[in-house]
Amino acid sequence: MDVENRIKELVDILNKYSKAYYIDNSPLVSDVEYDRLYKELEDLEKKYPEYVMEDSPTKTVGIKHNNKIKTITHEIPMYSLENSYSIEDIKEFYTRLYKLFGLNPEVTVEVKMDGAALSVTYDNGRLQQIVTRGDGKSGEDITNTAVIKNLPKKISYKGRLILRGEVIMPKVVFKQLNKIRGEMGQPLFANPRNAASGSLKLINIKEASSRELEMYIYGTAYCDEEFITHTASLDFCKENNLPVSQYLYVCSSISEVEQALKTIEDMRFSLPYDIDGAVIKVNNKDYQEEAGWTAKFPRWAIAYKYKAQQVSTKLLDVIFQV
Ligand code: NAD
Numbered sequence: 001m002d003v004e005n006r007i008k009e010l011v012d013i014l015n016k017y018s019k020a021y022y023i024d025n026s027p028l029v030s031d032v033e034y035d036r037l038y039k040e041l042e043d044l045e046k047k048y049p050e051y052v053m054e055d056s057p058t059k060t061v062g063i064k065h066n067n068k069i070k071t072i073t074h075e076i077p078m079y080s081l082e083n084s085y086s087i088e089d090i091k092e093f094y095t096r097l098y099k100l101f102g103l104n105p106e107v108t109v110e111v112k113m114d115g116a117a118l119s120v121t122y123d124n125g126r127l128q129q130i131v132t133r134g135d136g137k138s139g140e141d142i143t144n145t146a147v148i149k150n151l152p153k154k155i156s157y158k159g160r161l162i163l164r165g166e167v168i169m170p171k172v173v174f175k176q177l178n179k180i181r182g183e184m185g186q187p188l189f190a191n192p193r194n195a196a197s198g199s200l201k202l203i204n205i206k207e208a209s210s211r212e213l214e215m216y217i218y219g220t221a222y223c224d225e226e227f228i229t230h231t232a233s234l235d236f237c238k239e240n241n242l243p244v245s246q247y248l249y250v251c252s253s254i255s256e257v258e259q260a261l262k263t264i265e266d267m268r269f270s271l272p273y274d275i276d277g278a279v280i281k282v283n284n285k286d287y288q289e290e291a292g293w294t295a296k297f298p299r300w301a302i303a304y305k306y307k308a309q310q311v312s313t314k315l316l317d318v319i320f321q322v
Contacts, residue, residue, distance in 0.1 A: 062136060112278055125157065
């Protein structure tokens with residue numbers, strides 16, 4: 001097959017897999033298999049930019065929803081993250097930052113929770129809106145259906161605040177949910193990520209609260225207050241009793257980054273929720289602005305993905321539905 005046709009084929013396959021993953025919450029292949037095909041497409045597009053397609057998944061975040069739920073345009077776009085799989089990639093990223101800023105920038109290393117990204121808005125001290133990431137430009141309004149246990153309805157801050165965070169289902173809740181579903185002959189969820197995502201739109205509030213969803217804020221997209229650093233913005237969230245992950249390390253050199261990545265990897269399986277890696281972010285907000293964004297991800301952050309727990313591409317034997 002020639003290159004142009006292979007690119008078309010990969011775009012079609014990956015878009016089909018993304019629909020199953022993001023919209024139906026029932027992946028057709030493992031993340032490892034998806035990432036392998038994605039990398040093949042990315043490499044081909046780099047080599048043959050003349051064949052890059054408009055609907056290529058390398059150009060878009062997630063996928064557009066086209067169901068009955070009200071769609072809301074994000075005031076500030078929601079981005080994905082550049083992925084890396086080796087410490088060499090992280091060193092390259094850090095070197096890139098060094099060249100840009102002329103110094104070793106302070107970065108944070110945080111757990112990368114394996115859930116679904118949400119945008120949450122507070123205004124006048126009240127929780128106003130919860131929206132899914134969708135395609136990054138607009139997402140689904142789940143304010144009235146999402147039941148998230150640890151997300152306060154009221155906070156003391158009275159200004160406008162737009163947060164980014166990950167909604168997760170704790171591993172123990174996931175196991176119990178699948179056990180009950182199995183006993184009742186209902187289809188099982190593939191993993192806590194799909195279960196969390198599929199639980200956000202339940203109409204039955206009792207059922208929704210039994211899913212015990214939790215959210216962890218990992219950034220502020222907008223606040224009437226200005227913050228000099230990412231960590232200062234998270235401290236502000238903590239002061240407002242908003243749930244923020246406790247696993248964050250501030251590092252000032254690549255060796256400190258390596259150590260933090262190792263610390264997170266070592267604790268990975270003992271955490272109460274799934275993580276699929278760590279995220280490294282430039283801490284200073286002015287430096288973030290200077291590094292900027294691509295159409296898909298910030299240039300001031302990168303995800304370091306740990307090896308997948310199970311490399312199964314045979315997911316088809318389980319049917320996952322809400
Ligand atoms: P991603 O999950 O690799 O990374 C971006 C996301 O990380 C953010 O949107 C956010 O939700 C999350 N995140 C968690 N902790 C964070 C933190 N501390 N700071 C910032 N963000 C944090 O990217 P994606 O675009 O959501 O998904 C792409 C991945 O999804 C692929 O690499 C693939 O593994 C998987 N996928 C799988 C299939 C499949 O069929 N199996 C299909 C599509 C996508």
